[in-house]
Amino acid sequence: MTKTPIPRKRRKHTAFQVSYALCLPAFLLFAGFVVIPAVSSIYYSLTSWDGISKSMEFVGLRNYRDLVADARFLNALKNTLTITIALTILQNVLALLLALLVERVKVGKTLFRSAFYLPVLLSGIITGYVWVALLNYTFGVVNMFFKAVGLDSFAIDWLGNPDFAIWTVVAVLVWKGAGYYMIIYMAGLSGIPNELMEASSIDGASAPRQFASITFPLLAGTFTINLTLSLINGLRVFDQIVAMTSGGPGFATETFTYQIYSVAFAEGRQGYGTALAIVLFLVTLVFAGLQNAALRKREVQA
Amino acid sequence: MNKKKIRASDAAIIAVTAVLAAGFFFPIYFTFISAFKTNGEILRSPIALPSALRFDNFIYLWKKTNIPAAALRSAFLTIVSTLCMVLVIPMSSYALERRKTRFSRFLYIFFLSGMMIPFQVYMIPLFRQLKILGLFGTLQGPIFVYVSGAVAFGTLLYSSFIKTVPKEIEESACLDGYRSFQIFWKIVFPLLAPCTASMVILQSLNIWNDFLMPLMVMPANRPKTINVEIYAFIGEFQVRWDVLFSGTLISMVPVIVVFALLQKYFVSGIMAGTLKG
Numbered sequence: 001m002t003k004t005p006i007p008r009k010r011r012k013h014t015a016f017q018v019s020y021a022l023c024l025p026a027f028l029l030f031a032g033f034v035v036i037p038a039v040s041s042i043y044y045s046l047t048s049w050d051g052i053s054k055s056m057e058f059v060g061l062r063n064y065r066d067l068v069a070d071a072r073f074l075n076a077l078k079n080t081l082t083i084t085i086a087l088t089i090l091q092n093v094l095a096l097l098l099a100l101l102v103e104r105v106k107v108g109k110t111l112f113r114s115a116f117y118l119p120v121l122l123s124g125i126i127t128g129y130v131w132v133a134l135l136n137y138t139f140g141v142v143n144m145f146f147k148a149v150g151l152d153s154f155a156i157d158w159l160g161n162p163d164f165a166i167w168t169v170v171a172v173l174v175w176k177g178a179g180y181y182m183i184i185y186m187a188g189l190s191g192i193p194n195e196l197m198e199a200s201s202i203d204g205a206s207a208p209r210q211f212a213s214i215t216f217p218l219l220a221g222t223f224t225i226n227l228t229l230s231l232i233n234g235l236r237v238f239d240q241i242v243a244m245t246s247g248g249p250g251f252a253t254e255t256f257t258y259q260i261y262s263v264a265f266a267e268g269r270q271g272y273g274t275a276l277a278i279v280l281f282l283v284t285l286v287f288a289g290l291q292n293a294a295l296r297k298r299e300v301q302a
Numbered sequence: 303m304n305k306k307k308i309r310a311s312d313a314a315i316i317a318v319t320a321v322l323a324a325g326f327f328f329p330i331y332f333t334f335i336s337a338f339k340t341n342g343e344i345l346r347s348p349i350a351l352p353s354a355l356r357f358d359n360f361i362y363l364w365k366k367t368n369i370p371a372a373a374l375r376s377a378f379l380t381i382v383s384t385l386c387m388v389l390v391i392p393m394s395s396y397a398l399e400r401r402k403t404r405f406s407r408f409l410y411i412f413f414l415s416g417m418m419i420p421f422q423v424y425m426i427p428l429f430r431q432l433k434i435l436g437l438f439g440t441l442q443g444p445i446f447v448y449v450s451g452a453v454a455f456g457t458l459l460y461s462s463f464i465k466t467v468p469k470e471i472e473e474s475a476c477l478d479g480y481r482s483f484q485i486f487w488k489i490v491f492p493l494l495a496p497c498t499a500s501m502v503i504l505q506s507l508n509i510w511n512d513f514l515m516p517l518m519v520m521p522a523n524r525p526k527t528i529n530v531e532i533y534a535f536i537g538e539f540q541v542r543w544d545v546l547f548s549g550t551l552i553s554m555v556p557v558i559v560v561f562a563l564l565q566k567y568f569v570s571g572i573m574a575g576t577l578k579g
Contacts, residue, residue, distance in 0.1 A: 026394035033450035115323035123511035
């Protein structure tokens with residue numbers, strides 16, 4: 001690279017220094033406002049800090065012992081897992097269906113893709129409120145629709161009924177997120193060589209057969225990405241809960257992230273809230289790890 | 303016969319897609335029409351078009367609520383934060399990608415580990431830290447948090463893009479006596495424009511739409527961000543759906559306009575964000 005002999009050593013030295021200078025602002029910000037708070041949250045979780053006092057009392061593992069016995073925590077864990085699993089399955093099924101439709105549609109492809117993708121771009125809080133209006137028991141459009149088509153028994157209080165509220169939230173989350181995974185599936189589908197499809201058509205394979213033997217196996221990598229992403233996003237659901245249910249009715253839709261927020265900021269138990277947050281982090285890691293291991297295996301076999 | 307069958311299936315696909323798309327788009331359409339209705343109209347005939355094009359809701363918002371001031375703050379936070387990201391992140395990704403040392407590889411992994419940490423995990427210590435640093439209740443506080451929070455995703459995005467930029471240009475600039483800083487800003491940075499566009503668009507959306515962080519750390523006695531003010535407004539006036547929808551429309555419109563103008567960058571940004579697997 002360098003032809004001049006003398007400055008070589010010096011330039012290498014300065015280049016070395018300069019390259020670290022280029023990284024320095026990013027490093028300081030990331031370390032200072034992400035890593036240090038993330039690591040110190042381990043310590044916070046071992047205290048009974050209330051969010052206001054100057055001193056923090058060290059209580060060892062008490063928060064974690066309380067947590068295991070806390071029915072509210074177990075309920076939030078159950079809700080979070082229900083939402084995450086339902087969301088991962090439904091969102092991916094719908095997203096794949098939408099991707100197959102939009103790939104095949106002959107007119108208005110961009111327009112359809114935009115319609116499915118638009119909800120992804122809007123805020124969870126804002127769209128949450130719009131759905132609160134649409135799902136209202138008395139003047140909501142959803143119930144008007146069910147009454148109009150003669151399904152009066154479906155016209156229920158969607159967000160106020162403890163048995164249905166969580167599934168209503170899941171449905172709104174599917175609407176909000178499916179377009180994102182659709183875009184990723186569309187990219188996966190466009191990577192499948194046309195020759196394969198044509199050859200199998202000539203051999204007389206039906207469309208479902210083609211899907212099962214060609215499309216599905218060749219999308220393995222895309223599945224890995226989408227399932228991992230939807231899982232991580234499912235565990236983090238928060239804005240919609242704030243806007244639509246505040247965790248209610250009762251605690252029927254309270255998720256992990258909502259409990260952390262409510263315990264830490266409404267009840268002033270920030271030490272306990274941090275312990276919950278650490279558990280959320282561990283659950284995220286375990287889920288992502290397990291899923292990746294399982295799906296990678298499938299990719300290799302495919 | 304065969305041709306006819308294919309055409310019939312095409313029509314069926316168009317019909318199914320169109321019905322689904324209409325369903326997906328309905329809530330956004332509903333926001334648009336409701337923003338121009340009276341509260342009574344929304345309650346009585348929710349799917350009807352507004353009886354007249356009236357702007358009373360927006361006038362009410364302008365005169366009686368914090369929402370316009372909050373929208374301005376949201377815009378300020380969004381613009382300044384993404385600008386700072388552009389000053390900090392591409393430069394560091396370039397250095398990490400071009401000078402491979404054991405330390406730079408470590409730093410790359412270190413930055414990417416941020417992708418695995420949910421905000422809730424570090425928010426409580428972060429808020430205390432902002433108080434200690436005197437950044438709590440200021441406008442700078444959220445900017446620091448946004449820029450720092452974007453380092454992980456930004457590094458991922460830029461590193462995969464920089465790999466595709468040929469080194470020869472930089473090398474000839476190097477022989478011409480440019481120094482590293484100059485090489486980066488004068489020669490490399492312009493080449494990264496598509497990647498910068500993706501990052502700016504995706505991150506500005508996140509900031510504009512953010513809720514929890516600004517709710518917690520912004521000054522209590524002044525307007526916060528648009529979504530936080532809409533949330534506060536609902537807390538106070540639960541039955542003013544008309545005003546709620548006009549506020550919601552103000553929050554949605556910039557997003558929809560940006561998307562309509564810059565569609566292709568959204569797709570490339572999403573795809574880059576999935577490459578980590």
